[in-house]
Amino acid sequence: MSCELCGKPIVDKPVRIWIEGSQLVVCSQCSRYGSVVKPRTVARPQRIAKRKELSMGFESTVLxxxxxxxxxxxxxxxxxxxxxxxxxxxxxxxVVRRLESGRMAPTLELAKKLEKVLKVKLYEEVRQEQEPPKLQEFQLTLGDVAVVRERTSKKTS
Structure with a gap:
């Protein structure tokens, strides 16, 4: 590796510096002509929370x-x-009057308040089963997708 400023081969550890708005990799002797760029800190990969249950069902709450x-x-x-x-x-x-007359349906938040105070269940969980996705036995190729046209040759007479 050679110094981008003087062109000499870099014997020591290369230094990344800023000179007039450009970032250069230079030798230790030329590093005094610019400001040293601090190395980027390596971002630790965040742990992705795993699903507790892998199911093909769809759960929802219904009033x-x-x-x-x-x-x-x-x-x-x-x-x-x-x-x-x-x-x-x-x-x-x-609001309570409209709820009791049936003219208004409670929101999930309001239903939770009512369930806590009155000790009744207003929302019930419904689980709908879904079929697992079917795996294809063949792989799709470009030939399966592309529309191929035949060339028409010009005949000269």
């Missing part, structure tokens, strides 16, 4: 169909008014 009846019965069993329940979950009384 139970009779959520309004469950909310009203649980509230009445606890002896609470709509205003009391609203204060406990940090919502307006009108």
């Amino acid at each position: 139970v169909s009779n959520y309004n009846v469950l909310i009203r019965q649980a509230r009445e069993n606890m002896g609470l008014t709509q205003a009391d329940l609203a204060k406990l979950i940090g919502e307006k009384e009108s």
